[in-house]
Amino acid sequence: MENTIHFKVSSWKFVIAILGLCIFEYMCLSVLSTPFSELDSRTDRLHTIFAYLFFAPVSVFIGAFILTLLAFLLKPVKGLTISETGITDTSSPFSIGEIPFDNISSINSRTNITYGNKYGKARMNEVCINIRRRKIDNTWWANKGLLGRIVKRLHTYTIPTKVFSASHNEIVDAIEKSIINKNIKFTSMDFKHER
Incomplete structure (x- = not known):
């Protein structure tokens, strides 16, 4: 034999990492869900466009990474x-x-x-x-x-x-x-x- x-x-270290990523994902989604006019009133137009261009791919990447970590945690070995x-x-x-x-x-x-x-x-x-x-x-x-x-x-x-x-x-x-x-x-x- x-x-x-x-x-x-x-596993708890991965859980902490997932919670941290969830906070960043929430921040990204809160920016992306804010109406363009509201963001535009706070900053100039160029910064508003860059905010959407930056947070959209970051949100997708973080979301995919969270799902990957969750799938890993569910593995038996x-x-x-x-x-x-x-x-x-x-x-x-x-x-x-x-x-x-x-x-x-x-x-x-x-x-x-x-x-x-x-x-x-x-x-x-x-x-x-x-x-x-x-x-x-x-x-x-x-x-x-x-x-x-x-x-x-x-x-x-x-x-x-x-x-x-x-x-x-x-x-x-x-x-x-x-x-x-x-x-x-x-x-x-x-x-x-x-x-």
Whole structure:
């Protein structure tokens, strides 16, 4: 029997994201539902036209994204599964699915990475899966669709570990144990003291 370890996605984090998107969607719809004459009286005509041109596509995009997240939350299996044959990522609507160990050259654990600028920053922990640069894998990645082609071209696939109920260290320990004797290099990097 195959030994598998499964890490569940923290659903409440996706619920918070959906609520935040719903607030933005409400703001967009409130602007779009305001009569042109009322908006025109508050600003000049050019700004009114730009308001409609900006909020219409943004509203459609946010609405589609909310529906995508809701459909993802209703899926029975969400998370990260580590088996004897590979790593299966189903932690988001845009996850790639299974990556066999045979296609992986190395795995990096990256902690305390800071993303953002002077207006806002976020600290993240990630697991980066580096893909082997072999021509024989091209067809396999192409069968994964557009996302598979992008991953193959970039030669890396990143999994943010904050979306899981388990801690970063628990996930990393499980991955490190699963790749023993599989010719996969494992490294850990801490960016806490980096600028």
